[in-house]
Amino acid sequence: MRIIAGAAKGKTLLSPPETTRPTSDRAREGLFSSLESEFGTIDGLNFLDLFSGSGAVGAEALSRGAAEVYSVEQHEFTADLARKNFQSIKNVAGSFQVIATSAHRFLSTAANIDFDIIFMDPPYNLDNQEIEEMLQIINERGLLRAHGLIAVERETKNKPFTWPAPFELEKIRSYGQGSIFYGGRPASVLP
DSSP: OBOOSSTTTTOBOOOOOTTSOOOOHHHHHHHHHHHHHHHSOOTTOEEEEETOTTSHHHHHHHHTTOSEEEEEOSSHHHHHHHHHHHHTOOSOOOEEEEEOSOHHHHHHHOOSOOEEEEEEOOOTTSOHHHHHHHHHHHHHTTOEEEEEEEEEEEETTSOOOOOOTTOEEEEEEEETTEEEEEEEOOGGGOO
16 A cells, blocks of 8 residues: 555555455545545645545645645554554644544544544444444534534445435545445535
């Protein structure tokens, strides 16, 4: 795995153990293309990578100019791998934190921070109900900024999850075995 663009372009990242499924380079490139189309740039944005594995998606965000990247991975060994990947990136202005806890626990206890972009890449076998519950927590705790975006990677052939109000699906992009579902608040409810 390599960083695709930004200050650390070309940097080789440590790979996760075989028990994790990293976001493919193609899907990562598609994700950031969609995000940059939506926001214009990643510069200065706060980015949350839930179920981060080796931290490749968060490292890509940091390389592209994100102000703060939070990488949440519950398995300590894999979280340590993510820390090493972030620490290996040089010449970036933003900061990062790797938190070794479950995504659900992080969302339930996070305080005094909100995000422009939340990327969720749970194991494909995680039940849709759990994803919907986490989306509800994100809303209830105000973790997504008003004009923010949530991107959820799921297996293409799985039954899609339901976006709880006030979030709604904006678009879906498929990359072979995986699809990324983008959602946020409808323009009608934004200030």
